[in-house]
Amino acid sequence: QRARELGIKMGVLPTGALNAITDVEGVKVGQITLLEGENVRTGVTAILPHSGNIFQQKVPAAIYIGNGFGKLAGYSQVEELGSLETPIVLTNTLSVPVASDALIDWTLGQAGNENVRSVNPVVGETNDGYLNDIRSRYVKKEHVLNALAQAVGGAVQEGNVGAGTGTVSFGWKGGIGTSSRKLPQKLGGYTIGVLVQTNFGGVLKIDGVPVGEELGQYAFKEALDKSSDGSCMMVVATDAPLDARNLKRLAKRVLLGLAQTGGIAANGSGDYVIAFSTANRILHETPQATYGATYLHNDYTSPLFMAAIEATEEAIVNSLMMAKTSSGTQGHKIEELPKDKVLELMERYGRLKK
Amino acid sequence: QRARELGIKMGVLPTGALNAITDVEGVKVGQITLLEGENVRTGVTAILPHSGNIFQQKVPAAIYIGNGFGKLAGYSQVEELGSLETPIVLTNTLSVPVASDALIDWTLGQAGNENVRSVNPVVGETNDGYLNDIRSRYVKKEHVLNALAQAVGGAVQEGNVGAGTGTVSFGWKGGIGTSSRKLPQKLGGYTIGVLVQTNFGGVLKIDGVPVGEELGQYAFKEALDKSSDGSCMMVVATDAPLDARNLKRLAKRVLLGLAQTGGIAANGSGDYVIAFSTANRILHETPQATYGATYLHNDYTSPLFMAAIEATEEAIVNSLMMAKTSSGTQGHKIEELPKDKVLELMERYGRLKK
Amino acid sequence: QRARELGIKMGVLPTGALNAITDVEGVKVGQITLLEGENVRTGVTAILPHSGNIFQQKVPAAIYIGNGFGKLAGYSQVEELGSLETPIVLTNTLSVPVASDALIDWTLGQAGNENVRSVNPVVGETNDGYLNDIRSRYVKKEHVLNALAQAVGGAVQEGNVGAGTGTVSFGWKGGIGTSSRKLPQKLGGYTIGVLVQTNFGGVLKIDGVPVGEELGQYAFKEALDKSSDGSCMMVVATDAPLDARNLKRLAKRVLLGLAQTGGIAANGSGDYVIAFSTANRILHETPQATYGATYLHNDYTSPLFMAAIEATEEAIVNSLMMAKTSSGTQGHKIEELPKDKVLELMERYGRLKK
Amino acid sequence: QRARELGIKMGVLPTGALNAITDVEGVKVGQITLLEGENVRTGVTAILPHSGNIFQQKVPAAIYIGNGFGKLAGYSQVEELGSLETPIVLTNTLSVPVASDALIDWTLGQAGNENVRSVNPVVGETNDGYLNDIRSRYVKKEHVLNALAQAVGGAVQEGNVGAGTGTVSFGWKGGIGTSSRKLPQKLGGYTIGVLVQTNFGGVLKIDGVPVGEELGQYAFKEALDKSSDGSCMMVVATDAPLDARNLKRLAKRVLLGLAQTGGIAANGSGDYVIAFSTANRILHETPQATYGATYLHNDYTSPLFMAAIEATEEAIVNSLMMAKTSSGTQGHKIEELPKDKVLELMERYGRLKK
Structure with a gap:
């Protein structure tokens, strides 16, 4: 069950109807989970800003790098031009190239893109190499294309799914989450x-409750280790x-939401935030030199910042x-967060709302 | 009383002996508080990395800009050259120029600097204009020079003192804090x-306890306002x-500590982190083209990141x-955090350690 | 005489009517030259984006740092908010604080700014300490206020004037230039x-002609020296x-114009570009959350980039x-570029256009 | 023939023995040229910083983005950690993924890397889609692996070779160049x-001579076109x-060298500089928390900056x-620079040195 269903209500602002990224109208998510035998624990999660031809109708975008120990593809062009021209694909570290290649295929193949000779695929990753035999690179182009093809609005699957199939967080099973x-x-509405x-990793807090400490599992408890490396x-x-510009600022606040959960952006962490807005479209073909657009003033951005922080913590x-307990390659096993104990702690620390 | 003395113990790592920035050997702090009549509520806080000639013996440094709505002086040279060549002075927004000028005076006047013709003063600020008649610019050169002159190691005064004399945080009286x-x-030791x-401002949390919500005071509770603007x-x-490079990374983590307290880095906030290391000196006169130095590997930085997050939250x-309740210009008054209620909340939420 | 009047025509694009920054409608320039005795060789150059209340009607702006060994004030807020709220003042390195203070005075004092409590003065500098007794800081507030007060459109004085009174470039007398x-x-028109x-400094080229080499004066000719330090x-x-965002990109191209003259952006050089557009105004008071504006598409920016490169080279x-030969403090003397020889070289290298 | 062999001697500093990147001891270059039928005009150029296991013995590195309209892979990790852990591969825009994948293969496959689960491939690109049928993505993993395998020191092939097989510059045939x-x-030696x-593209100058203007071919001569897009x-x-940090500064100067040739870093140009030093190694396995190293002081970097500018212009x-005239896909044809006319111009403008 999701946090909120269990009575854990983070923040002071109301959620959207689904409490998911798909509450932003037009946004779609598609996921492919690769889980076979004991070695395959990986997958693909694709996020589409809208249902049209994204290359021809780009959206304003920005990327903030919290800690750059990662292999995200597509950073510099998004920063230079301020726009996103492909869906966003998440996968594992060593599958960024194949996912990028698949996004190129997908883009070149769309009606209206017959003359496109340059595409900036945006692909993020985390390293699921503890549970997944990452060196074997199980993700193939068709997995990425399938994730894109089956993307839909509505509720989003969470936990051990898609690009979160094999991930680990705070020493417990992590995965995909949304809010x-x-x-x-x-x-502003x-x-x-x-x-x-x-x-x-880091020192897990849930709605301010010191879950990591209470359960005796947190970064550097025993010694310097790399358990807090990883990525988000x-x-x-x-x-x-x-x-x-303001999307970049919004993206920066997402790291503050990560901090609320006790994340420390460790040396080995690849912490990237990709932000986009669905309110304006930037046309690839621009017969006119200028365009008119409506934008939000700087002065009205702060509530959005607060909303992003809250949604990130909850996601x-x-x-x-x-996430569920999972075993994987080389006999590795990662336990899920012990939900009963967590709820007990939330109760004890006065944070369960009924 | 300080948080820890009251039983509020944030984080999992031990503090230094004084639980203050002056635990870093050689670091000194000097503060001048300007508090007169009903209009003057401001001051100066100076931080010296060491007791020698800082211009001649610079220290490695970096500045991270969490949100750049601020007037910090000295950013670009620190970033370009990777070093700090003056003390750091904090004051109010409109007094950055006078403080910069004073740092130039101070530097030009030091023995050994007779031929210096270029100085990069580093001055930070927040806007105390709610309690202080900031437009009158009460801070004078001598205040800054006095703060520098009387800088010492040892315990650091906190609350309504120095550059924190007139500041407001989360709707309560803010000020200077350290940890x-x-x-x-x-x-690493x-x-x-x-x-x-x-x-x-934002939605105040203390050690994870929702103090802001419980006390009914937090950002955007009633409407869009600018109460969460300000700066840190x-x-x-x-x-x-x-x-x-690694100091810049360390500085970035300090924002994660701010986030732990419920800070949102609002649009109007000038959130800057200045980081320096006392372990190496960069000589102004360098007869040799190269220098030998010992540095920490990237792989060993994560515990420092965690320590910075914890110390920031606690500071x-x-x-x-x-901080104490203070009234000021135009009849404005800002209450201090109601410590009794806070302790009651800390108790209720299971966070008082005895 | 200006280069073009002498037959030196850099680039392929036509100039504006005045071949000056004031060709951009509404832009005004005011300069104060301080030249007294043998020690005072400095001044102030102010650039106003428009004649209204700049704080209330900000203009879109960006700052690019070519090399950050400099003391420019105002960087971070321009970058964060994308706007300029004061005139730009240029002066000498150690007078940045007084110029900043004067810009605060000027802004606080304008009708309509009675409640302003935060101002982001933008002040640039270069170090004229070879000819000017810079440690004595001769620039006073009134000089800056006078420069602002007497700013006008029309032709701009060049050479040993305003903030260029005491500067040195490529080993010859530098100063203010425009194009x-x-x-x-x-x-786009x-x-x-x-x-x-x-x-x-560097290795001076004029319209591609190796003037520095021919005249036997260029960086590191004899040994490592700091003659190419300085700033632009x-x-x-x-x-x-x-x-x-696109102003930032435009600003970056200005460095390419500097490169055309043989500039190398030496270690000790503070090379900053401040870019602004007069086409849109950003109101300080924004009763509406959103604003409509017209902007240029990315695809149409390249000719502007080329124009900026050409105009920078020529400026x-x-x-x-x-500039004219000048002597100054400590008996220092800097020769002007020997114009006759330069024209002879331009002729010999086939670059004089009649 | 290379420029210098023809008497075109750019700059004031002496070249290395080969006048090539391989003059830096240990650096190796390998190139694969794909040229078949009328559609295939592309290839791969690989640069290796040393002959050892690059992943285990990383080199200090930085990347500067002149204009980010490009798809370079590997930016953020190089920036965050300050090191390069793979060879650098250059290819065409749509082949960045396959080249990245090949670099992962290459790295995982090296002795000593059996447990590596994270690799940051660095791949740059330009778009050769005018002569090459880029949408068909002819570059395969084996081409990249072959380029890596056959990398050697010594003279470097230039012109229509490797990643430069199908490129176009200033309207003439471009390609690979070195100096x-x-x-x-x-x-410093x-x-x-x-x-x-x-x-x-832009307005081509060779050693200051206005070749583009004289030959009647330069950006925006007739109208707004995209001929100056492309990349470098x-x-x-x-x-x-x-x-x-100083490698990043060095990389920035390389753009000043590009400027010398009349480049304008047009909107559609992906202008990236990857800088590395062979003087220090950063070990992947670091049993000690600290390391001792020798670095160059800031004050001694300027001659390196000047050298980088000169070598870039000449490269x-x-x-x-x-480069040689080449025809390619869709009947497109690009002429080589008319060397006779160029030499005539160089002569006329007094720039041939014999």
Whole structure:
């Protein structure tokens, strides 16, 4: 069950209808889970900003790098041009190339793109190499194309699914998580949705409760280890009319949400935030030199920042709450977060809301 | 009383002896408080990395900008050259120029600097204009020079003092706060100290307890307002042998500590982190083309990151716990955090350690 | 005489009417020259983006740092918010604080700014300490306020004037220079104006002719020296409707213009570019959450980039051509570029156009 | 023939023995040229910093983005950690994924890397889609592996070779070019080598001579077109002991060399510089927390900057001088630079040295 269903209610702002990134109208998610034998524990999660031809109708976007020990593809062009021209694909570290190649295939193959000779695929990753035999690179082009093909709106699967199939977070099984916030009308009425692929560590807190300490599992408890390495990929979508500059600022706040869960952005962590807005489209073909657009003033961005922080915290917690114990390659096994104990702690620390 | 004295113990790592930035050997702090009549509520806080001629013996340094709505002086040269050549001075927004000028005076006037014709003063600020008649610019050169002159090691005054005299945080009186961590030998044995000037907002949490919500005071509760604007200046010092690149990474983690307190880095917030290391000196006169130095490997930085996060959280909380109710210009008044209620909440939420 | 008047015609694009930054409609320049006795060789150059209340009607802006060994004030807020809220003031290195203070005075004092409590002064500098007794800090607030007060459109004085009074470039007397380009209608018809304060070095080329080599004066000819240190402040204005992101890109190209003159952006050089657009205004008071604006598409920016490169090259050359031999503090003397020899070289290398 | 062999001598510093990136001891280059029928005009160029296990013995590195309209892989990790752990591979835009995948294969397959589960391949590209049927993605893993396998020191092939097989620059056939500088002992005695893959435009100058104008071919001559789009990949190697911060600064200067040739870094250009130093190794396995290293002081970097600028200019010119007329897909044909006319111009403008 998701955190909120269990009475764990993080933050002060209301969620969207689904409490998912898909609350941002038009956003779709598709996931392929690869789970076979004892070695294959990986997958693909694709996020589409809209249902049209994304290359021809780009969306404003930005990427913030919390800690750059990672292999994300597509950073520099998003930063330079302020736009996203492909779906976002998440997968494992060594499968970034194949996923990039698949996004090129997908883009070249779309009607209207017959003359496209340059594509900037955006692919994020975390390293699932503890449970997954990552060196064998099980992800193939067709997996990525399938994830794209079956992307839909509506509820998003969480936990050991898609790109989160083999990930580990705070020493427990991590995975995919999502959450959203819907600002009250007086604060603009915008929706913010976050989706995360959790594979990082630190000293776990849930809604402020010191779960990691209480359960005796946290970074550097015994010695210097690399258990807090890993990574966290975060995608934040909004229907607020932000330009690339303010999307970058929004993306930076997502790290503050990660911090709420006790994440420390360790040396070996690849912590990236990809932000996009669905409110404006940037046309690939621009017969006119100029365009008119409506954007949000700087002064009105702060509630969006707060919403992104809350949704990120909750998305990360959801990824942990929805994940299941998993064994994998080389006999490795990762336990899920002991939900009963967690709820007991939440109760003891006065954080269960009924 | 400081948080820890009251039984509020944030984080899992031990503090230094003083639980202050001055636990980093050689670091000194000097503060001048300007508090007169009803209009003057401001001051100066100076941090010296060592007691020698800082211009001639620079220290490795970096500055991270969490949100750049601020007037910090000295950013670009620190970033380009990776070093700090003056003390760090904190003051109010409109007094950055006078403080910069004073740092130039101070540097030009030191023995050995007779031929110096270029100085990069580093001055941070927050806006105390709610309690202080900031437009009148009460800070004068001599205040800054006095703060520098009387800088000492040892315990650091907190709350309504120095550059924190007139600041407001989370709707309560903010101010100066400090804290430190001393890593166990197995994690390197290094000391990390943080000093903050708090003047920002969000949804206050203390050690994970939802103090802001419980006390009914948090950002955007009623409507879009700018109460969460403001700023937070953060200084992090360490004796770990970090180069400028890893100091920049350390500085980034300080924002994660701010996040733990519920800070949201609002649009109008100037959130800057200045990081320096006392372990190496960079000589101004360099007769040799090359220098030998000892640095920490990337792989060993994560515990320092965690320590910085913890010390930042605690420094911010200390700034609030040590601040006192203050009235100021135009009849404005800001209450201090109601410590009794806070302790009651900490107790209720199971966070008081005795 | 200016380069073009002498038959030196750099680039392929036409200039504006004045071949000056003031060709961008509304832009005004004011300069105060401080030249007294043998020690005072400094001054102030102010650039105003428009004649209204700049704080209340900010303009989109960006700053690019070519090499950050400098003390420019105002960087982080321009970058964060994408706007400029004061005039730009250029002066000497140690006078940045007083100029910043003067800009605060000027802003606080304007009608309509009675409640302003935060101002981000933008001040650039180069180090004129070879000819000017810079440690004495001769620039006072009134000089800056006077420069602002007397700013006008029309032709701009060049050479040993304002902030260029005491500067040195490529070993010859540098100073203030300006130039502009007006794009043909088919390329958008926009105007680009550049103003520079030259105080840097390298291997001087004028319109591709190896003047430095021919005259036997260039960086590191004899040994490692710091003669190529110094700095170059560059301001680029346009009436093209660029947002902050594209202004940043435009600013980056200005360094390519500096490169055309043989500049090397030496270690000790503070090379900063401040870019702004007069096409849109960003209101300080924004009752509406959103605003509509017209911007230029990325795809149409390249001619502006080329124009900025050309105008920068020519502005730098103008600063040298218009400068006069000057002696100053400590008996130092800097020769002007020997114009006769230069013209002879231009002729010999086939570059004089009549 | 190379520029210098024809009497075109750019800059004031001496070249290395080969006037190639391979003058930096230990650096090796391998190239595979794919040229078949009328559609295949592409290839691979690989640069190896040393002959050992690069993953286990990383080198200090940095990447500077001149204009980020490109698909370079590996940026963020190089920036975060300051090191390069694979060879650098250059290829065409749509083959970045396959080249990245090949670098992963290569790295995983090396002795000593049996447990490696994370690799950061660095791959640059330019778009050869005018002559090459780029959508067909002819580059396969084996081509990349072959380029790596046959990398050698010694002279480097230039022009229509490797990743430069199908590129176009300033409207003429571009390709691979290289050059180097060897600083005199009094300036440190270090070697700087540059290798470029030219596919960009502007207003061509050779050693300051306005070749583009004279030959009537330059950007925006007739109208706004995209002929100046394209890209330039630049790699700069040195044996000077630079850390990552100073390598980033060195990389920035390479753009100034590009500017010397009349490049404008157009909107559609992907202009990236990858810099590395062979003077220090960063061990992947670091049993000690700290390391001792020798680095160059900031103050001694300027001659390296100047050397990088000169070598870049010459490398770009070499790429043009060595390229041959080529026809390709869809009947497209690109002429080589008319060398006779160029030499005539060089003569006329007084720039031929005999």
